[in-house]
Amino acid sequence: MQIEVKTKKGAIAYPAQPQEPLLYAALRAGVALPYECATGTCGTCKARRLSGVVINDWSEAPGRQFLKPERDEVLMCQTRALSDCAFEVPGNADLAVAPQPRPSFGEARIERIERLTADVAALHLSLARPIEFVAGQFAVLRAPQIAGFRAYSMVNYARPTTAIEFVIKRKPEGKFTDWLFSQAAPGDLLEWFGPVGKAVFDPHEQRTILAIAGGSGIASIVSILEAGCAVGHFDAFAASIFFGVRTNSDIFYLDRLNGFAAQFPERLKVTVVLSHDRPSEELRRRYPLIGFESGFPHEIAARDLAGDFAGRVAYLAGPPILVDVAIRMLVTQARLPARDIRYDKFS
Ligand SMILES: Cc1cc2nc3c(=O)[nH]c(=O)nc-3n(C[C@H](O)[C@H](O)[C@H](O)COP(=O)(O)OP(=O)(O)OC[C@H]3O[C@@H](n4cnc5c(N)ncnc54)[C@H](O)[C@@H]3O)c2cc1C
Ligand code: FES
Structure with missing residues (x-):
């Protein structure tokens, strides 16, 4: 699918696969769509749909409180395209100025889960291929059977590397953290997308x-x-x-x-x-x-x-x-x- 996004500064187009959120497709293609959490809560990635067929992955996303449904606004991190689409992004962001390194999708295997306190654990992953990231960035992880990606900041710093570490606090009744603390085991596979995030150290x-x-x-x-x-x-x-x-x-x-x-x-x-x-x-x-x-x-x-x-x-x-x-x-x-x-x- 071809996705066109317009701001006051101009328009830019990028390809997207039907299984990927439109924000991730944009970042992967070097298109600097605005975002913060990348996981449906902050509302920063809102855009107005001008044309095309889309599917919304999370109808209860907290970030939807910032949308005007009558204007056909969507969260680009929770929306996928089923046809060519066009969107209008508020503001005058320069979408052509993409941060480096560019994020991508990959597969990760759990190497180790190490309890640090009663409700905090270090998660050590081994990636199928190396990732480059800047200190301060995060990645989003998806576990099989659990809807949606969760954001976690990288703890270690090495580039490029296939070994990454996160520190994760258990959330009462949280779906991903419940799974991680009670069922996940070394050898389990996760999907990841990253690196993302702008709170970086240079x-x-x-x-x-x-x-x-x-x-x-x-x-x-x-x-x-x-x-x-x-x-x-x-x-x-x-x-x-x-x-x-x-x-x-x-x-x-x-x-x-x-x-x-x-x-x-x-x-x-x-x-x-x-x-x-x-x-x-x-x-x-x-x-x-x-x-x-x-x-x-x-x-x-x-x-x-x-x-x-x-x-x-x-x-x-x-x-x-x-x-x-x-x-x-x-x-x-x-x-x-x-x-x-x-x-x-x-x-
Ligand atoms: C930028 C950023 C960095 C973060 N870094 C860390 C970190 O380093 N360590 C840490 O412990 N926590 C971190 N968090 C919080 C973490 O992402 C999770 O919110 C937290 O672990 C709880 O996840 P849960 O699945 O257990 O809880 P849940 O309540 O089940 O889910 C919480 C989050 O998962 C996402 N989500 C839930 N349901 C869906 C769905 N159906 N579809 C799509 N998405 C869904 C949303 O982002 C939601 O806020 C970070 C969050 C952000 C935004
Ligand atoms: S980037 Fe936060 S809701 Fe999409």
């Missing part, structure tokens, strides 16, 4: 970093730290990482975070912030390079970095409520320009 930008992450949101930040350490970014540029979890028993990746801080003790600071607990003395003793605090990570960041926000690029990741309050703090208190705030909201 060492050429030569920027001081602030990161605020909640729970499994630390995934993309670990990838950024791994990439930054590999190129010696923190020899010259500071990074302040605030990792929020509820209690001492919800903390994970301390050895990994400690390892980054140990490589650049002058400039790379990690603070673990507990919202519902006091930091244990034993953890303080075992990890002297890591700070431990009680509170919310955006509040501790605001306190610790008061007067030291200028010039930073901020990465936010995790539950939407955390990302929203952190954005508010960064805009109103820290006075960071919106272009320097990059985030992945987990919804």
Whole structure:
């Protein structure tokens, strides 16, 4: 099928297969359709259908609340084409400026599922062919028998690689995470599409970093730290990482975070912030390079970095409520320009 999309800047066409969401077909073809979650929740990929026959894959998608059905608007990440189609995309995005590397579909095999806490696990996948990605990006995964793709940020950083790692929090009654925690096993196959996501780290930008992450949101930040350490970014540029979890028993990746801080003790600071607990003395003793605090990570960041926000690029990741309050703090208190705030909201 040929899909034509129009914006105020012009029109562009790309091919799509009947089994693939139109957003994924566009990104695969190098067409920069707007998106955020790529999984039906944010509404950013909305477009107006002008012609053609389409099928909607998820009629209860939360992102549909942003659509005007009387204008024939659809979510491009939840829509497939059954004939040649034309769409109008709001705004004046330049669809021809496609980010690199281009995403593609592939098959992955589960190598290992490693419990990190009672409700967080590391998922290690082996890909049928190598993936190239930029630190901070995510991929979408689909399990057999479960409708729809789920987004997860890559934890490790190596390019190209066939071994990728995710950190996944179990959602009560969540379909994919229920399956992962109770039925999935090494050898099971998944479909993936990626890499996607724009909250990326580019060492050429030569920027001081602030990161605020909640729970499994630390995934993309670990990838950024791994990439930054590999190129010696923190020899010259500071990074302040605030990792929020509820209690001492919800903390994970301390050895990994400690390892980054140990490589650049002058400039790379990690603070673990507990919202519902006091930091244990034993953890303080075992990890002297890591700070431990009680509170919310955006509040501790605001306190610790008061007067030291200028010039930073901020990465936010995790539950939407955390990302929203952190954005508010960064805009109103820290006075960071919106272009320097990059985030992945987990919804
Ligand atoms: C950019 C981004 C990055 C993320 N990174 C991480 C991460 O690194 N670690 C982590 O733990 N979580 C991450 N999440 C959240 C993750 O994608 C899932 O929402 C979460 O794991 C719950 O999935 P579930 O299937 O268990 O729950 P469910 O409630 O069953 O599903 C939740 C999500 O799955 C999708 N979905 C559900 N049903 C359908 C359907 N019928 N058709 C199509 N899609 C459907 C939607 O995106 C929905 O929000 C991220 C989310 C986003 C948007
Ligand atoms: S990108 Fe389609 S709803 Fe978020």
